[in-house]
Amino acid sequence: MDKQQYIQETLDHQTKNTTPKYKTPLNIEKHAAKLYTRTIFRLIQVEIEESVWRCSHNVVNSEGVIETTIVKEKRKSQPVEDDLVPLQMYNTEPIHEFKVTRNTEDGNIECSCQMFLRLGILCKHIFHVLNNCDIEEIPEKYICKRWTKDLIPADVRQKKVLYSETDNEVEEMANKAISSVDYCLRALTNNKAELKEFMEKIEDMRTEIEAKELNQEKLPKEARYESMLGVRVREQNEIQNPTGIRNKGSGTGKRLKGPGEKAIE
Ligand SMILES: [Zn+2]
Known part of the structure; x- marks a missing residue:
């Protein structure tokens, strides 16, 4: 992929x-x-x-x-x-x-x-x-x-690239939306007035969506991460770091010596 x-x-x-x-x-x-x-x-x-x-x-x-x-x-x-x-x-x-x-x-x-x-x-x-x-x-x-060049709108593809969107329902809806918009655009190319009306409606919806997005960003950072990941941050952390573990050769003097070191000795 x-x-x-x-x-x-x-x-x-x-x-x-x-x-x-x-x-x-x-x-x-x-x-x-x-x-x-x-x-x-x-x-x-x-x-x-x-x-x-x-x-x-x-x-x-x-x-x-x-x-x-x-x-x-x-x-x-x-x-x-x-x-x-x-x-x-x-x-x-x-x-x-x-x-x-x-x-x-x-x-x-x-x-x-x-x-x-x-x-x-x-x-x-x-x-x-x-x-x-x-x-x-x-x-x-x-x-x-x-x-033609503009068959797949770049934004749609990028969304898939960035978030690996695999929800079939979402994909289907997105495809339907694209084909509807595409159909309207093709049907209205020769009708300036109606095309303008269509464009204005779409722009209105866009401003609405943008406004919603702005509001969402006002949520605290943790809440946004939670909604993105679908996991809640625990209030009390029950899992602690392990204690009393020392890695090999970490200054205990018990490190195994290699043949080279032994020969020098
Ligand atoms: Zn020919």
């Missing part, structure tokens, strides 16, 4: 406090770096980079709001180990074709490689098309929540 927590904290620190090296001048890459954890960003970065260097297209068909693009991808050729293979075989890069359909009205975009359905990240073919349409941010509906 310690190891896991340590790794998580280290990765979090890396995600939060460092900026990755960008491999393309595209804004969509910076947007991805802002959204995702570093590990996922590296996967997406490969897709974005390859969308620039390995993908091309020449056919765009549009029917009403549906735009269909055939994206060609040059795959890295596998090195052939047989010496007898003619030289030009080394240089042929197999070309694969993928069909990307984009709805210009609702922004839905799909690729025949189905990478988004499998992994929750967009593929190079879609990035190629997005780049071609001058879209500089990953569309909101294709941001998979489970890969």
Whole structure:
């Protein structure tokens, strides 16, 4: 558990406090770096980079709001180990074709490689098309929540780290609270007035809780320790230190002598 927590904290620190090296001048890459954890960003970065260097297209068909693009991808050729293979075989890069359909009205975009359905990240073919349409941010509906930076609020995790909170009921309630708040936030993002109201309600509750905490701190030190530990301090201490115990070699002259000392004598 310690190891896991340590790794998580280290990765979090890396995600939060460092900026990755960008491999393309595209804004969509910076947007991805802002959204995702570093590990996922590296996967997406490969897709974005390859969308620039390995993908091309020449056919765009549009029917009403549906735009269909055939994206060609040059795959890295596998090195052939047989010496007898003619030289030009080394240089042929197999070309694969993928069909990307984009709805210009609702922004839905799909690729025949189905990478988004499998992994929750967009593929190079879609990035190629997005780049071609001058879209500089990953569309909101294709941001998979489970890969984003702010999935686990830091405070919740820290509480677990610090007090090793294992009460299932508490954990369940905390999770419910988080998902409710998360739901409300997502539902209200486009409604400024209601979001403000929600924020004010939460702030009110927070001040209330803070006030309670302040009152609690006025308890005497012993009482606070007692409530934390769940053990009361005894008024009379029945267990005393043991008497008449002397440790070996503590000046009684009865200490056993080692062979070296004996030889000197
Ligand atoms: Zn694809």
